[in-house]
Amino acid sequence: MFEHDNDVVLSSRVRLARNIKDIPFPSIMKDSDAENVIDIVKKAVYSNEILSAQFIEYDMKNINPIERQSLVERHLISPDLAQNTKNGYALIKKDNTVSILINEEDHLRIQTIMKGLNIKEAWNVADKIDDLLEENINYAYNEKIGYLTSCPTNVGTGIRASVMVHLPALSITGQIGNILNSVVKIGIAVRGMYGEGTQSLGDIYQLSNQVTLGQREIEIIENLEGVVKQIINNERKARNDLFTIRRVQMEDRVGRAYGLISNARVLSTQEYMKLMSDVRLGAVLKIIDIDIKEIDELTTNIQPGNLQKILGKQIDPYERDIKRAEYVVQKIKG
Amino acid sequence: MFEHDNDVVLSSRVRLARNIKDIPFPSIMKDSDAENVIDIVKKAVYSNEILSAQFIEYDMKNINPIERQSLVERHLISPDLAQNTKNGYALIKKDNTVSILINEEDHLRIQTIMKGLNIKEAWNVADKIDDLLEENINYAYNEKIGYLTSCPTNVGTGIRASVMVHLPALSITGQIGNILNSVVKIGIAVRGMYGEGTQSLGDIYQLSNQVTLGQREIEIIENLEGVVKQIINNERKARNDLFTIRRVQMEDRVGRAYGLISNARVLSTQEYMKLMSDVRLGAVLKIIDIDIKEIDELTTNIQPGNLQKILGKQIDPYERDIKRAEYVVQKIKG
Numbered sequence: 001m002f003e004h005d006n007d008v009v010l011s012s013r014v015r016l017a018r019n020i021k022d023i024p025f026p027s028i029m030k031d032s033d034a035e036n037v038i039d040i041v042k043k044a045v046y047s048n049e050i051l052s053a054q055f056i057e058y059d060m061k062n063i064n065p066i067e068r069q070s071l072v073e074r075h076l077i078s079p080d081l082a083q084n085t086k087n088g089y090a091l092i093k094k095d096n097t098v099s100i101l102i103n104e105e106d107h108l109r110i111q112t113i114m115k116g117l118n119i120k121e122a123w124n125v126a127d128k129i130d131d132l133l134e135e136n137i138n139y140a141y142n143e144k145i146g147y148l149t150s151c152p153t154n155v156g157t158g159i160r161a162s163v164m165v166h167l168p169a170l171s172i173t174g175q176i177g178n179i180l181n182s183v184v185k186i187g188i189a190v191r192g193m194y195g196e197g198t199q200s201l202g203d204i205y206q207l208s209n210q211v212t213l214g215q216r217e218i219e220i221i222e223n224l225e226g227v228v229k230q231i232i233n234n235e236r237k238a239r240n241d242l243f244t245i246r247r248v249q250m251e252d253r254v255g256r257a258y259g260l261i262s263n264a265r266v267l268s269t270q271e272y273m274k275l276m277s278d279v280r281l282g283a284v285l286k287i288i289d290i291d292i293k294e295i296d297e298l299t300t301n302i303q304p305g306n307l308q309k310i311l312g313k314q315i316d317p318y319e320r321d322i323k324r325a326e327y328v329v330q331k332i333k334g
Numbered sequence: 335m336f337e338h339d340n341d342v343v344l345s346s347r348v349r350l351a352r353n354i355k356d357i358p359f360p361s362i363m364k365d366s367d368a369e370n371v372i373d374i375v376k377k378a379v380y381s382n383e384i385l386s387a388q389f390i391e392y393d394m395k396n397i398n399p400i401e402r403q404s405l406v407e408r409h410l411i412s413p414d415l416a417q418n419t420k421n422g423y424a425l426i427k428k429d430n431t432v433s434i435l436i437n438e439e440d441h442l443r444i445q446t447i448m449k450g451l452n453i454k455e456a457w458n459v460a461d462k463i464d465d466l467l468e469e470n471i472n473y474a475y476n477e478k479i480g481y482l483t484s485c486p487t488n489v490g491t492g493i494r495a496s497v498m499v500h501l502p503a504l505s506i507t508g509q510i511g512n513i514l515n516s517v518v519k520i521g522i523a524v525r526g527m528y529g530e531g532t533q534s535l536g537d538i539y540q541l542s543n544q545v546t547l548g549q550r551e552i553e554i555i556e557n558l559e560g561v562v563k564q565i566i567n568n569e570r571k572a573r574n575d576l577f578t579i580r581r582v583q584m585e586d587r588v589g590r591a592y593g594l595i596s597n598a599r600v601l602s603t604q605e606y607m608k609l610m611s612d613v614r615l616g617a618v619l620k621i622i623d624i625d626i627k628e629i630d631e632l633t634t635n636i637q638p639g640n641l642q643k644i645l646g647k648q649i650d651p652y653e654r655d656i657k658r659a660e661y662v663v664q665k666i667k668g
Contacts, residue, residue, distance in 0.1 A: 248656060252599035263593030265586035322582060 004116025007284045008232045010164040010204065010296060013075065014122040014221075015111040016130050017149045017158035019140040025150040026087075026103055034087035037107045041100060044136035045091055051132055055100070060088030066314060069305025075113055080104050098129060105150045106158075108133075115296075117228060119161050123221050145213065156213030161221050163228045164193070168203040168281040169238035170231075172253075179234060180205070187211055188227050202273030202280075202299070207231070243285050254282030262332045266318075267325035272302055290332065298331050338450025341618045342566045344498040344538065344630060347409065348456040348555075349445040350464050351483045351492035353474040359484040360421075360437055368421035371441045375434060378470035379425055385466055389434070394422030400648060403639025409447055414438050432463060439484045440492075442467075449630075451562060453495050457555050479547065490547030495555050497562045498527070502537040502615040503572035504565075506587075513568060514539070521545055522561050536607030536614075536633070541565070577619050588616030596666045600652075601659035606636055624666065632665050 001007075019025060020040060023033050045051045060068060060081065068082040076096060081088045081104045089102040101109040110129050112122040140148040147158040154160070170176040180190045191206040192199040207228060209220045242250050257278030261267070276299055283290045300306060302324050308315055311323060335341075353359060354374060357367050379385045394402060394416065402416040410430060415422045415438045423436040435443040444463050446456040474482040481492040488494070504510040514524045525540040526533040541562060543554045576584050591612030595601070610633055617624045634640060636658050642649055645657060 248599055252659070255597035255599050256594055259593030259595075259597030260590055261593075263589035265582055265589050325586070 002116075002284075004114075004118050005232055006116040006292060006296075008165055008167070008235050009117040009228065010166055011075070011113055011115055012117055012119040012122050012161070012163050013111060013113045014119060014126045014159065014161045015109050016126055017106040017109050017147065017154040017160075018130070018133075018137075019107040019148055019150065021138040021140045023107065026105060026107065027150060031087060034103045038087070038089045038102050040137060041089075041102050041108050041133070042091070044133045045100065047136055048132050051129070054093050054098075055091040056094060058090040058092060060085045060090070066305055066308045070303075070309040071305075073303035073305045074300060077101055078104055078109075098125065100129075100133075106154070108137075117163065117225070117232070119163060119221050119225050119228075123159075123161065123217065127217070153210075154212050157215070157217050157220065159212055159217050159220055160208055161224050162206050162208035163224065164204060164206050165228065165231060165235070166202070166204050166277070166280060167231070167235050168277045169242055170235050171203045171277075172242060173238045175234070175238060176203075179231065183207065183227060183231070186227065188224065201270065202277040204273075204277075239281065239285060250282075250285065251287050254278050254285070254287045258282065258288055258332075262329055264325045264328075266321045267302075267328060268321050269302065269304060269324070272324065272328065273299070294331070298328065301331075302328060336450075336618075338448075338452050339566055340450040340626060340630075342499055342501070342569050343451040343562065344500055345409070345447055345449055346451055346453040346456050346495070346497050347445060347447045348453060348460045348493065348495045349443050350460050351440040351443050351481065351488040351494075352464070352467075352471075353441040353482055353484065355472040355474045357441065360439060360441065361484060365421060368437050372421070372423045372436050374471060375423075375436050375442050375467070376425070378467045379434070381470055382466050385463070388427050388432075389425040390428060392424040392426060394419045394424070400639055400642045404637075404643040405639075407637040407639045408634060411435055412438055412443075432459065434463075434467075440488070442471075451497065451559070451566070453497060453555050453559050453562075457493075457495065457551060461551070487544075488546050491549070491551050491554065493546055493551050493554055494542055495558050496540050496542035497558065498538060498540050499562065499565060499569070500536070500538050500611070500614060501565070501569050502611045503576050504569050505537045505611075506576060507572045509568070509572060510537075513565065517541065517561060517565070520561065522558065535604065536611040538607075538611075573615065573619060584616075584619065585621050588612050588619070588621045592616065592622055592666075596663055598659045598662075600655045601636075601662060602655050603636065603638060603658070606658065606662065607633070628665070632662065635665075636662060 020037060023029060023037060045055060058071065071077045072079050072082050074096065076092050076099050077090050078101060081090060081101050084103060087103040091100040097112055097114060099111045101111065110126050112126040114122045142148055146156040149155050149158055167176055170179060184190055187210045189208045189210050193201055193204050193206065207224065209224050257275040261272070261275040261279055276295060279288065279290065280292060280295050282288045283292045283295060301310060304320060307320060307324055307327065315323060354371060357363060357371060379389060392405065405411040406413050406416050408430065410426050410433050411424050412435060415424060415435050418437060421437040425434040431446055431448060433445045435445065444460050446460040448456045476482055480490040483489050483492055501510055504513060518524055521544045523542045523544050527535055527538050527540065541558065543558050545554070591609040595606070595609040595613055610629060613622065613624065614626060614629050616622045617626045617629060635644060638654060641654060641658055641661065649657060
C-alpha cells in the first residue's frame with residue numbers, strides 16, 4: 001500500500017568508510033596528502049566509464065555557507081565535511097542518490113541514499129561503486145580485520161546503514177521510550193535527524209547499526225532491516241489503535257496542526273517539525289488529503305539552508321520564519 | 335464605516351426596574367402576590383393596542399432548562415429570572431429587542447437590547463414601553479426619590495444602561511487594566527459577558543452605569559455613551575497601532591486563531607471565545623474576509639444552551655465540544 005513502507009520510513013542510507021593505503025588518516029595528514037586524496041578519488045571516478053559522467057563536484061572551499069548547509073540538510077554530505085572548508089570535497093551523483101565524500105573523517109566515504117525502506121538496494125549500489133573505485137584505488141585493508149578506518153568503531157566492513165523513521169503514534173501513546181531503549185540494547189544506535197549529537201525533531205529518528213566488525217555487510221543490513229520492520233509494525237499498530245479508539249482526538253490533533261501550519265504567518269523550523277509530524281500522521285491515516293511525498297519534500301525544503309537556497313539569498317532568522325510560513329502556506333494550500 | 339460602531343460595540347442594553355404599589359417586593363412576597371404581579375403586567379400589555387400583539391410569553395416553570403439557558407445566553411432574560419422556576423415569567427417581543435421580566439429582583443423589569451452602540455434608541459424604546467405600561471400599572475413611586483426598587487442601588491430612575499464592548503487590541507497592548515480602572519473610578523461598572531459576577535471571555539466587557547439616583551435618565555445614558563466613545567477611540571487607536579507597527583505578528587496571530595477555529599474537531603466554549611476574539615479582530619482589520627455580524631451570531635449560537643437548542647437535544651459537555659467544533663467549521667468555512 002505504501003511505497004517502500006514510506007508511511008513510516010522516510011529514507012534509507014548506507015555509507016562505506018574507506019582509506020587509501022600509505023596516506024596518513026585525515027586527522028594527521030598534511031594538506032598535500034589531502035590534495036593527493038582528492039586527485040586519486042577523482043581519477044578513479046573519471047577513469048571509469050560508468051561513473052565518469054554521473055557526478056558533480058563540490059569543493060567545500062569554493063561553495064558558500066548556504067549551499068553547504070543545504071547539502072547537509074538534504075543528507076548529501078555530512079556536517080563534518082561541510083565544516084572542512086580547507087580540504088573537504090564531494091562528488092555527488094546528479095540524481096542525488098550517491099555521494100562520495102573526500103577528506104571527511106576518512107579519506108573517502110561512499111554514501112547512497114534512497115527513499116523509503118530500501119537499505120538492501122542502497123547497499124547494492126554502494127557496494128558496486130566501491131568495487132568500481134577499488135579498480136583504481138589501493139584501499140587500506142587488512143586481511144584479518146578488514147578495512148582500516150580513522151575511528152575504531154568503523155573498522156572491518158566500514159559500513160554504516162541507517163534508516164530514518166517517523167514514529168508519531170509511538171510517541172503519542174508513550175511507547176517510544178521503551179522501544180528505543182530495547183533497540184539500543186540489541187546494537188542499534190538511535191539518533192536525531194542529522195545523525196550523531198542531534199536531537200529528534202518531529203518524531204523522526206535515525207536508526208543505524210553500531211557494529212561494523214565481525215559480521216558480513218549483508219548480515220548487518222538484514223539485522224537492521226529486521227529491527228526496522230519490527231518498529232514499523234509497532235508504529236502501524238499504534239496508529240491503528242489511535243485511529244480506532246481515539247479517532248475524534250486524532251482528527252482534532254491533526255486538524256489543529258493542519259490549521260496552524262496552513263495559516264501561520266511566522267513559522268520556525270522547530271515548530272514546523274512539530275506540526276508536520278501530526279500533519280504527516282493525518283495524511284497517512286487519510287484524515288487529511290495531502291500526499292506524504294509532498295510533505296517530505298516540504299520538510300526538506302523548509303530547513304534553513306534549503307529555504308535560503310530556494311529563495312536565492314541569505315536571510316536573517318526572523319525574516320526566514322516569515323518566508324518559511326509563506327512557503328509552507330503556498331505549498332500546502334496548493 | 336461600521337454600523338453603530340459594531341467594530342467595537344456588540345450591543346447596547348437599557349433596563350428599567352419597576353415595582354407595583356402596595357405589593358411586597360419579590361424577596362418577601364407570597365406566591366399569590368407573584369401570581370398577581372404576572373396578571374397585572376399581562377393585563378397592562380394585552381389591554382394596550384400597540385403592545386398586545388408583539389409579545390411571546392415564557393413561563394419559567396413551563397420551559398425546559400435548555401430553553402431557559404438559551405434565553406439567558408441571548409441576553410433576553412437574566413440568569414436570576416431563569417432560576418426562578420416558581421414565579422419567574424417573561425414577555426419577550428417577537429423581534430427579541432424587548433423583554434419584560436416579571437418576578438425577578440423587582441416586580442418587573444423592562445429591558446431593551448439593540449446591536450452596536452445604540453443606547454439612546456434602546457432608552458427611547460424602553461421609555462415608551464414604560465409609559466404604555468404605566469397607563470395600567472400603579473408603580474411604586476416616591477415624588478422625592480423616584481421609583482422604589484428592591485435593591486437600593488436601583489432606586490431613583492431604576493435605570494441600568496449597559497454596553498457590551500470587544501477590546502482585543504487594548505488587551506494585546508496591555509492597556510486594558512489601566513483603562514478599565516479609570517472607568518470604574520468615574521462611576522462605570524465593568525463586568526463580564528453575563529453581567530454581575532461573570533468573567534470576561536474573549537476580551538468582551540460589559541460597561542454600565544453605577545448610579546441610578548440623582549441624575550436624569552438621559553444624563554446617565556449620555557455619560558455612559560461618552561465613556562464608551564472614548565474607549566472605542568482607544569481601542570481603534572490600539573488596533574491601528576498594532577496593524578501598523580506589528581502587522582506580521584497580527585497576521586500571524588489572526589491566522590493561527592482562524593486556522594484552529596476552522597480545523598478543530600473538539601472545541602470548548604472557553605477556547606472558542608479566546609480564538610473568536612482574534613478572529614473578530616482579524617475580520618475588522620480585514621486580515622481575513624469574514625463578516626463580523628456572522629461572527630457575533632456564531633458567538634451567540636455556540637454557547638451551551640443555544641447550541642443544544644439548535645441541535646434540538648440535550649448533549650453532555652464533551653459531545654457538545656465536538657458538535658460545537660462541527661458547527662463552527664461549517665459556518666466559518668461556508
